[in-house]
Amino acid sequence: MSESPDARATGLLRRLRAIARWPLRLARKDGPPALATLVCAALFIAALCGTAITPFSETHIDFESVMLPPAWEAEGAILHPLGTDQLGRDVLSRLVAGAQVSLLVAGAAVIFGGVLGTFVGLIAGYFGGVTGALLNRLTEAFLALPFILMALALVSALGPGLWNIIIVMILTNWARYARLVRSEVISIKERDFVMLARIAGVSRVTIALRHVLPNAFNSVAILAVLDVGRAMMLESALSFLGLGVQPPSVSWGVMLADAKSFMGFAWWLALFPGLVIFLSVLSFSALGDWLQSRLDPRSGL
Amino acid sequence: MPVFLLRRVAEAFATLFVLTFVIFLLARLVGDPVPLVLGTEATQQDIDFYRRQYGLDQPLMLQYLSFLTNVVQGDFGVSFRYRVSAIGMVLPALWATFKLTGIAMLLSLGIGVPLGIMGSIRPRGMLARAVDWYAAAGESIPSFWFALMLMLVFAVTLGVLPSSGFGSWQHYVLPVTTLSLFSSASLAALTRANMVSALQSDFVKMERNLGLPESSIVFRHALRNASLPIITFLGLQFGVLLGGAVVTERVFAWPGIGQVMVEAIFTRDYPVIQAGVLVTAFCFMLINLLVDILATLLDPRVRQ
Amino acid sequence: MSLLSVRALSVEFGPRGKPVAAVAGASFHVERGEIVGVVGESGSGKSTMCSALMRSLPDSARVSGDVVFDGQPLMQLSAAQMQAIRGRDLAMILQNPMTSLDPLFTIGDQAIEVLRLRHPGSHAGEKQAVELLRKVRITAPEMRVRQYPHQMSGGMKQRILTAFATAASPKLLIADEPTTALDATVQEEILSLFCEIRDSAQTAIIIVTHDLGVVRRISDRTIVMYAGRIVESGPTRSVFGNPQHPYTQGLIGSMPRVVDGRVELNSIPGQVPRLDQLGSGCAFAERCQHATDRCSRAMPLQRTIGVQHDVVCWHGDGTPGVWREGAAA
Numbered sequence: 001m002s003e004s005p006d007a008r009a010t011g012l013l014r015r016l017r018a019i020a021r022w023p024l025r026l027a028r029k030d031g032p033p034a035l036a037t038l039v040c041a042a043l044f045i046a047a048l049c050g051t052a053i054t055p056f057s058e059t060h061i062d063f064e065s066v067m068l069p070p071a072w073e074a075e076g077a078i079l080h081p082l083g084t085d086q087l088g089r090d091v092l093s094r095l096v097a098g099a100q101v102s103l104l105v106a107g108a109a110v111i112f113g114g115v116l117g118t119f120v121g122l123i124a125g126y127f128g129g130v131t132g133a134l135l136n137r138l139t140e141a142f143l144a145l146p147f148i149l150m151a152l153a154l155v156s157a158l159g160p161g162l163w164n165i166i167i168v169m170i171l172t173n174w175a176r177y178a179r180l181v182r183s184e185v186i187s188i189k190e191r192d193f194v195m196l197a198r199i200a201g202v203s204r205v206t207i208a209l210r211h212v213l214p215n216a217f218n219s220v221a222i223l224a225v226l227d228v229g230r231a232m233m234l235e236s237a238l239s240f241l242g243l244g245v246q247p248p249s250v251s252w253g254v255m256l257a258d259a260k261s262f263m264g265f266a267w268w269l270a271l272f273p274g275l276v277i278f279l280s281v282l283s284f285s286a287l288g289d290w291l292q293s294r295l296d297p298r299s300g301l
Numbered sequence: 302m303p304v305f306l307l308r309r310v311a312e313a314f315a316t317l318f319v320l321t322f323v324i325f326l327l328a329r330l331v332g333d334p335v336p337l338v339l340g341t342e343a344t345q346q347d348i349d350f351y352r353r354q355y356g357l358d359q360p361l362m363l364q365y366l367s368f369l370t371n372v373v374q375g376d377f378g379v380s381f382r383y384r385v386s387a388i389g390m391v392l393p394a395l396w397a398t399f400k401l402t403g404i405a406m407l408l409s410l411g412i413g414v415p416l417g418i419m420g421s422i423r424p425r426g427m428l429a430r431a432v433d434w435y436a437a438a439g440e441s442i443p444s445f446w447f448a449l450m451l452m453l454v455f456a457v458t459l460g461v462l463p464s465s466g467f468g469s470w471q472h473y474v475l476p477v478t479t480l481s482l483f484s485s486a487s488l489a490a491l492t493r494a495n496m497v498s499a500l501q502s503d504f505v506k507m508e509r510n511l512g513l514p515e516s517s518i519v520f521r522h523a524l525r526n527a528s529l530p531i532i533t534f535l536g537l538q539f540g541v542l543l544g545g546a547v548v549t550e551r552v553f554a555w556p557g558i559g560q561v562m563v564e565a566i567f568t569r570d571y572p573v574i575q576a577g578v579l580v581t582a583f584c585f586m587l588i589n590l591l592v593d594i595l596a597t598l599l600d601p602r603v604r605q
Numbered sequence: 606m607s608l609l610s611v612r613a614l615s616v617e618f619g620p621r622g623k624p625v626a627a628v629a630g631a632s633f634h635v636e637r638g639e640i641v642g643v644v645g646e647s648g649s650g651k652s653t654m655c656s657a658l659m660r661s662l663p664d665s666a667r668v669s670g671d672v673v674f675d676g677q678p679l680m681q682l683s684a685a686q687m688q689a690i691r692g693r694d695l696a697m698i699l700q701n702p703m704t705s706l707d708p709l710f711t712i713g714d715q716a717i718e719v720l721r722l723r724h725p726g727s728h729a730g731e732k733q734a735v736e737l738l739r740k741v742r743i744t745a746p747e748m749r750v751r752q753y754p755h756q757m758s759g760g761m762k763q764r765i766l767t768a769f770a771t772a773a774s775p776k777l778l779i780a781d782e783p784t785t786a787l788d789a790t791v792q793e794e795i796l797s798l799f800c801e802i803r804d805s806a807q808t809a810i811i812i813v814t815h816d817l818g819v820v821r822r823i824s825d826r827t828i829v830m831y832a833g834r835i836v837e838s839g840p841t842r843s844v845f846g847n848p849q850h851p852y853t854q855g856l857i858g859s860m861p862r863v864v865d866g867r868v869e870l871n872s873i874p875g876q877v878p879r880l881d882q883l884g885s886g887c888a889f890a891e892r893c894q895h896a897t898d899r900c901s902r903a904m905p906l907q908r909t910i911g912v913q914h915d916v917v918c919w920h921g922d923g924t925p926g927v928w929r930e931g932a933a934a
Binding site: 502503504506507508509510511512513514517522525526599600601602 | 659661688689690691692693696697698699701704705706707708709710711718719722753755766769770
């Protein structure tokens with residue numbers, strides 16, 4: 001009971017995730033969940049190729065095809081399978097372009113935030129001392145506040161925009177990795193092989209980097225995969241508020257914000273971007289849970 | 302009061318303190334707000350006068366100190382845009398948000414905890430599976446999308462509920478439903494996990510061997526043991542709800558802190574941003590502290 | 606008629622095609638007021654057997670065999686009937702006294718709950734709770750009833766659990782490793798407590814343990830289990846004085862002894878086989894120095910070689926000393 005509430009909650013959330021049974025599974029029992037893998041693969045392809053693979057670019061305005069419903073509706077057109085918006089821009093193409101932004105932001109947040117957080121956690125956990133204590137204080141302080149407050153505060157200073165959002169995401173995200181790595185490192189450094197390396201005279205830095213860190217990798221990987229989904233959700237929330245990616249750049253959140261004005265007669269503008277966010281987050285979560293069940297013996301699965 | 306609680310209080314204050322400094326820095330370092338406020342026709346004289354009046358020509362540390370003393374007294378300055386007290390804009394908005402999140406929290410407890418308990422009695426049954434899916438969906442659905450969908454169905458298509466505004470109880474329904482979805486999903490999954498764990502513990506096995514009735518075991522013993530972590534979780538959940546509230550308010554035009562802050566960001570209205578962030582952070586930490594104290598009081602192992 | 610009569614009790618887990626028998630064909634009996642010690646290593650099936658008697662195994666376990674308790678066919682009772690018996694006539698205390706009490710309720714609250722269950726309508730209160738604790742010789746019970754489990758030592762908790770289990774003077778008490786988690790001095794107190802319970806209420810006790818010393822100390826009869834089967838059973842004096850099964854001999858031989866000022870520690874060579882890899886013959890064959898071909902091929906039949914002294918071995922014939930350790934075949 002002397003853990004911080006966040007530590008307790010994280011442990012519990014880990015447990016609750018571990019218990020969730022995903023209905024999407026391959027025939028091969030140990031394989032990754034089928035649908036989730038498919039969705040993630042589709043996302044990566046979309047992100048890599050962008051609008052090169054769609055008939056239209058995301059900014060292509062066509063006043064001849066304004067407000068077309070999806071292809072299966074009466075006034076829909078095959079060329080615009082998911083419809084068009086108020087400027088005649090193709091929804092599907094914009095979704096693909098949005099995938100680029102989402103994965104870019106989420107990827108940057110996870111990779112840079114993860115690397116930063118891991119090193120902070122490594123130093124705090126392995127070298128300890130006053131530096132370690134200070135870093136720990138800093139980490140806990142960052143974790144103590146809700147994301148939204150920090151994000152708003154940072155955006156107010158930096159202003160909206162794609163790169164600023166990436167910075168905001170990195171700054172609000174690194175602490176989770178720091179805390180995880182720190183606790184992992186603390187338990188790893190008590191293990192025999194670390195003691196042996198010390199006795200053998202290996203330098204502390206080498207031990208930290210070559211022996212301790214790789215052992216913490218599993219937990220970090222699991223967190224990272226789960227984090228991608230979370231980061232995508234947060235980025236779209238910020239963009240929805242208008243604080244993220246700015247027009248004419250496309251993000252799923254921005255598409256949703258635009259859709260709000262046309263709710264009455266263009267339901268497809270609101271449905272599809274949100275659906276894509278939902279599927280993406282769900283898929284990354286499923287993959288993360290699968291990874292956890294494979295890599296983490298403590299998850300109880 | 303136990304030592305570690307005092308530590309928690311100290312930590313909370315330390316974090317708030319650091320936060321005030323960070324907020325202060327952010328606002329000052331990013332740019333000169335004066336030309337923004339005075340407009341493009343301001344002369345250098347006007348700018349200097351304004352600077353002097355607001356103490357913006359003083360060294361940074363002095364500015365910070367005066368800022369801090371003001372903050373502690375509740376004075377956050379005046380909104381650049383509306384010329385009214387910043388705190389005066391923030392507090393009513395925060396109250397409106399609290400009403401929303403408070404009701405949502407209660408609703409989530411009322412839905413999530415029973416679902417979690419039901420899902421734990423037969424851990425492999427249909428209900429447990431359903432709770433798991435509900436939890437998974439609840440965490441992955443973007444709240445703003447859900448809000449839009451709700452609005453689409455109930456306000457636009459069916460027309461039974463208002464799509465925006467504030468006033469009657471009907472205005473509460475859609476925003477509260479949106480917020481409760483995620484909260485209740487998380488609570489259901491958490492409750493289920495903790496209940497299953499409690500029901501597998503040694504003392505439950507012992508009670509079964511003693512012949513204690515199952516209802517007593519589940520609702521008196523297992524539930525009480527499972528609820529301690531849940532109570533702590535509620536504190537954090539409030540932070541999540543706050544985030545959800547910000548976007549939900551945007552969708553339903555609910556005059557809460559989210560709306561005020563987002564608008565303030567767009568207009569670079571720093572006093573309001575500062576007031577909003579700091580006051581909200583303070584409330585958040587206070588609630589978490591209270592929740593932690595409550596959890597401590599309920600656990601005899603910790604109170605001495 | 607015996608208080609408890611068990612015939613061919615088996616507990617199987619796993620897929621039906623390839624079942625793993627945690628307990629196979631166990632047959633024994635317990636008389637009123639008798640203390641029976643069940644001895645075996647971890648994995649010998651002794652705890653599973655006891656859980657089977659309490660019918661508290663998970664649904665995935667398949668239990669077969671005949672169990673008659675106090676004249677009733679235990680395995681055929683409904684859940685409600687079983688619930689009525691549990692705690693009242695048939696009680697069990699588990700391995701971990703440290704974690705077997707609800708940490709959020711005072712001892713008094715939990716005692717009152719048990720007492721009200723045993724004597725419905727009696728409005729048992731703190732006074733009765735204090736009396737219950739006094740019965741198991743807990744000092745300062747008035748103070749203890751207001752305390753929480755974490756404030757008590759392991760020995761005290763074990764007494765409290767014993768008190769709860771025996772609150773209604775059950776006919777049979779099953780104690781699973783009651784002394785394993787306790788210090789040696791405390792062990793002795795708990796064992797004395799068991800003797801008192803038997804003496805005062807004629808409660809029969811089954812003590813499950815891997816500690817031969819405990820068994821020798823208080824049990825009237827001893828049952829030895831190996832890999833899910835009972836290999837030897839009989840009056841304690843007879844089993845310890847004239848062990849017939851090589852495993853029993855090995856166990857007794859491995860009790861630490863001081864010979865000529867030196868501490869001797871012997872062990873049985875080899876390891877307990879995995880339950881899913883057992884053959885058709887005697888499970889102990891591969892570790893037994895007297896094993897023959899027949900031992901590995903065919904499961905030995907139970908043989909009575911003394912007064913109520915049974916052994917399941919092709920070679921045990923009651924002759925004392927023939928199969929002592931190191932003797933020629």
